[in-house]
Amino acid sequence: MMQVMELTADEVADLVEQFWSLGGESVDLGLGRLVRSPAAPGHPLENFLTSLRVGSEDQLVSLLADVEAITGAPCRRVLISPRTPPAVEALLVLNDWSLDTQLQFVLPASVAIEPATLMLELAQDDEDWRAIEGLFRIDHIEEDRRAGRAVRSVSETCAAVLLRRGLTPATYFVARHDSRAVGCIGVWTRSDGAAMIEDVFVHPEARGEGIATQMLRFVIRTARERGSRPVLIGAEADDTPKHLYARFGFRPTAVTRSYSASRAG
Template sequence: MPAPEDDTVRFWGLASTHEQLDGSCLARREAAPRLGLATFLYAVTPRDTEVLRQDLATAAARGCRRVVVEDRTPRWVEAELLLDGWAAEDELRLVLPDRQALAGTAPQHRMLRAEDADPAWAARRAMLRTDHLEEDARHGVPERPVADTDATVAHRQALERHATYFCAERRGDVAGFVCAWRAPSGQGVVEDVFVAPEHRGHGVATALLRHAVGALRAEGAGPVGIAAEVGDTPGHLYARLGFRPHRTVRSLSVP
């Protein structure tokens, strides 16, 4: 069974089961089928429209509402989905070149493995809930249920068995966290960069990124990739630190 082409997509599917359908592959997290990061179709290469619709029906029955568009995906598939009313979303991929250090400086903050600093995920759950509420307000939609945040936390807890989470401390509190994973390709992947609102503006995010990149390079990673929403503030921060725009990754979702 093929793996997702994009390392970041592959990272989010580490805690999912993977099933080969007729013309695509289904990554699914049974405990949270609505979580698009963990439940999605990829390697979508149907031979015709009938196979595509059969795979979509099978995926929908398992709770999947997201399709990842890859280089191998025939162009007509995306056109077909757009015609059917699926919504497209582009995400930026930026890469820090091999052996290049992050630019600039950052205040020193104590860094700990998250399993030691926040073993019960209390601090990280609070930050993820804040992120969900901020995102919902930014998009002008109703606040998502607490159960959705709990499902997100459970997914991250499962990912922690495959990747390393780090926490930054500031004034005795867990101020932020980050995740680092070395992909089979040899590229490092940095994800989940979060800072608690009361600790923003003090260089915590930069310190987290610097620590995550250092940990990945110590594991032998070459280039280090990071994702950002198009037009969102973090993408500009990553670019200032030396991450270079590399490509976009498109996915389509049922509205």
């Protein structure tokens, strides 16, 4: 198969959708595709819909009812794919679903990356994932306070980590200093030569020391060693990491959209 050298906006949206589908069960419901991730009960991406083709409010209601009948839980997230008809988004807005956007960057294969001076540890056992959960908890508290909303529960943080742990074959790494976890990062390398980085986070007490840059260098070089060329990373539109990624050499390529019935984690 020919190596993918760049990613178009449509390919970016497909890559994001495929990443969150990893480890899940896909069910074609006719008017949309359901992705189930039973390992993360309570998370907004436990049951999500994509590739919607509903053309009326009755069809949307029927589709959501089908999801709940199959899974025993309501659908809380809809991902918008390049092929989603505009009328679908209009129906979601009409029914009070909230729009979430992410700015997506692509690092071209031509951008050289220096070796990392910080070695990361592959998250493999419960202890590693407890360390990641501790970092996620801090991230959730910071994110919710920044947004001016109530801090999500510990169980919601746990569900977010369980979801990531089930995203096989994506891998997560932990950065440590004096045996203390100071950062985490995830990466997935697709068979066609594209890769995606997710969940870059550094402990507040370790910020300003270049750890995020070192983690990026480590996973990008890891992805390239696995045969990847373009590397995708996303950032919230109102958050500062987007500036770090731009300085690093990532190029803004697309804005991906999803709709939530309640906030995500």
